Structures are given as C-alpha cells and as structure tokens.
Amino acid sequence: MRRGRTAAAALAGALLAAAAFPAAAAAAPGPITYTTTVNGDPADVYAPAPGDIKADLPVALLLQGANVDKSAYAAYARAVAGYGFTVVVPNHHRVVFGQPGLFAEEAQATWTVAWARGEDGRSGSPLEGKIDTGSLVLLGHSFGGAAGLTLTTGACVPPFCGTPAGKPAELKGAAFFGTNNTPPGGSGNPPVANTVPVALVQGTADGVAPPAxxxxxxxxxxxxxxxxxxxxxxxxxxxxxxxxxxxxxxxxSPQTVSQETSVKASARWSAMFLRTVLGDAWSGVWLWNVGDSVDDAVTVQYVR
Structure with a gap:
C-alpha cells in the first residue's frame, strides 16, 4: 500500500491534518486528566482541553496488557485523546489461571458504557454534558487487545471473559497494539468473526507478539x-x-526507534482509524488516501 512520497502529497497531508485536527496538530494547553472508578476499578481519564472540545466526545476504553499498570499508558492515552476522545484506562485486578494480577476482560466494555452515562450527567464532572454516550471504541495492548478482539465477535471466551457480559450496542470499532489470535505454541489463525471494524497496530521489532x-x-x-x-x-x-x-x-527484542516516535505513531493511526469508523469524513480522507504516503514511521495494509 506504500505510495510515492511526493512533495505535493506531503503538503496535502500536513494541511489536511492541521485543518481537521487543530488539537492534535498543535499542542493545546490544559488537557483534561483526572481519576475515577469504573465498576470499582481505579481508572485514569484523558480528554482534550475544554476549549478544544467541539462536539461530544466518544469514549475509548483502553484494555491494559497483562500486569501493565494504567500509568504506563499516560502518554499514549493523552495522544489519542487529543484527536477528540475521552480515553478511559482502568486497572482491573482479577485471577487468571490461578495467578492474581492486572488482567483485562470483556465485561469492562459494558461497565465503561455505564460509567460514561453516569459521568456525562454527573454534576461537577470535568466532562459533564461532553460525552457521546452512544459511541464506544476499544484500544488494547497484548492481553487486553486479545480480550477486546474476542469481544468484537460477541463471544465469551476464557480467559478473556471472566464475568460473562455481552457486546454493548454502543461498540463501534477497535484498534489494538501487539495483539493476535495465534494459538499458544501453535500456528494458523482461526477466523475472527468481528462485528465491528478492527485495526491491528504492530511493532516490527516485537519479540513477544511476533509480526507474523x-x-x-x-x-x-x-x-x-x-x-x-x-x-x-x-x-x-x-x-x-x-x-x-x-x-x-x-x-x-530491543526497540530501535524512540519511545516518543512509537507512541505518537501508534496513537495517530489508532485515533484516525477510530474517527473514520465513527463517521468523520476528514479522517477517512487522511486514513485511506494520504496517511501512508506522508508517514515515514509506518507501513499500512487495509481492506475497506
């Protein structure tokens, strides 16, 4: 899918991104960050600065990797939020295969929908009246991405389905990092009957979840x-x-680019994919026609 990187394409991409997403193109002071609880789980919330909120914000639930504390995702969550999302990052403790730890599960999506409705109506909330309670998207890392990937099919599959819960009607799309459904120690990938659009964001130097x-x-x-x-x-x-x-x-496997580069590139493509599936036309133009031509940090494959 790599296209020629002409000067015209680069200029078009830069102008489009700046025009469509001023909050992401230029650093905006005072983004919203605060702590909350989602079904009893401590959670961090990230959103654009109040002056940059032009419409109700869809909610992006970030499902953490196994035993990765929510604080580790601060820069990534803040970057995604800058594209016009309320990003919610819970710490979810439970026991998996006899081991207690931080392990995401499918039911967190339903719990986050309930949280969004309550938070949008809560007097004194930094996001009172600013949340699109009808739109949920998923972000996920590793184990959390696998839980989210399973949820997109509507199936309840252990160990990702600790508390049985259906796929919420509000779920519109997903973008997962370092995620696959290859069986442990096996080969081949069983079909994924996803009912919402899915993007996989993958490091080329990943030694835990291989690119293949x-x-x-x-x-x-x-x-x-x-x-x-x-x-x-x-x-x-x-x-x-x-x-x-x-x-x-x-x-x-060591990373060969800066943490800032990988975080920003992953956040940019995740956010633009999710904005596109939520119906934003400008995002779709960039995603399908411009982004891969102007972004040296990535290569892209897609089916529309």
Whole structure:
C-alpha cells in the first residue's frame, strides 16, 4: 500500500491534518486528566482541553496488557485523546489461571458504557454534558487487545471473559497494539468473526507478539474495514511510557526507534482509524488516501 512520497502529497497531508485536527496538530494547553472508578476499578481519564472540545466526545476504553499498570499508558492515552476522545484506562485486578494480577476482560466494555452515562450527567464532572454516550471504541495492548478482539465477535471466551457480559450496542470499532489470535505454541489463525471494524497496530521489532502472528490475525479478520499498521522499529512496549514496565513480561527484542516516535505513531493511526469508523469524513480522507504516503514511521495494509 506504500505510495510515492511526493512533495505535493506531503503538503496535502500536513494541511489536511492541521485543518481537521487543530488539537492534535498543535499542542493545546490544559488537557483534561483526572481519576475515577469504573465498576470499582481505579481508572485514569484523558480528554482534550475544554476549549478544544467541539462536539461530544466518544469514549475509548483502553484494555491494559497483562500486569501493565494504567500509568504506563499516560502518554499514549493523552495522544489519542487529543484527536477528540475521552480515553478511559482502568486497572482491573482479577485471577487468571490461578495467578492474581492486572488482567483485562470483556465485561469492562459494558461497565465503561455505564460509567460514561453516569459521568456525562454527573454534576461537577470535568466532562459533564461532553460525552457521546452512544459511541464506544476499544484500544488494547497484548492481553487486553486479545480480550477486546474476542469481544468484537460477541463471544465469551476464557480467559478473556471472566464475568460473562455481552457486546454493548454502543461498540463501534477497535484498534489494538501487539495483539493476535495465534494459538499458544501453535500456528494458523482461526477466523475472527468481528462485528465491528478492527485495526491491528504492530511493532516490527516485537519479540513477544511476533509480526507474523499479527499478519495472520489480520488475514483472519472476516469483516472489513480492517487495517494492519506496522510501526517500524517498535517492539511490544511501543505504546508504554518506558520499555518493559515493572511487572510485565519483558520483550527480549530491543526497540530501535524512540519511545516518543512509537507512541505518537501508534496513537495517530489508532485515533484516525477510530474517527473514520465513527463517521468523520476528514479522517477517512487522511486514513485511506494520504496517511501512508506522508508517514515515514509506518507501513499500512487495509481492506475497506
């Protein structure tokens, strides 16, 4: 899908991004950040500065990687929020295969929909009257991405379905980093009967969730639009604040780009994909026609 990087294309991309997304193109002071609880789980919330909120904000639930604390996603969540989202990042503790820890699960989507309705109507909330309570999208990392990927099919599959809960009607799309459905120790990818559009964002240097596994999962996604964004030089922790966050399984494969580069590229493509599936026309023009021509940080495959 790589297109020629002409000066005209580069200029068009820059102008389009700046015109459509002033909050993301230029640093805006005072973004909203605060703590809350979602079904009893402590959670961090990120949103644009009040002056940059032009319409009700869809909610993006970030499902954490196994034993990756919510604080590790601060820069990534803040970057996605800058494109016009309320990003919610919970710490969800439960026991999986006898091991207690931070493990995302499918039911968090339903819980987040309920939180959004309450928060939008809560007097004194920084986001009172500013949340699009009818639109939920998913972000996810590793184990959390796998939980989200399963949820897009509407199936309840252990260990990602600890508390049985259906797929909420508000769910409109998903973008997952370092995520695949390749069976442990196996090969081949079972079909993914996704009912919403899915983007897979994958580091080319990932030593925990290999690029080949993401490629297989991309092929297994049954319903377009779908996208595979390969972030050059990023490893499994390309969206966290630091490499190999405390408590998480380390990636033996070193990252060869800066953390800032991988975080921003991953956030940019995740946000633009999700804005597109939510119906934003400007985002769609950039996503399908411009982005891959002007962004040296990634290569892209897609089916519309």
């Amino acid at each position: 596994a993401a490629q297989g999962t991309y092929g297994a996604l049954q319903s377009p639009p779908k996208m595979l964004v390969s972030v050059t030089g990023a490893n499994h922790y390309g969206i966290t604040g630091t490499q190999n966050p405390a408590g998480a399984l380390p990636d033996p």
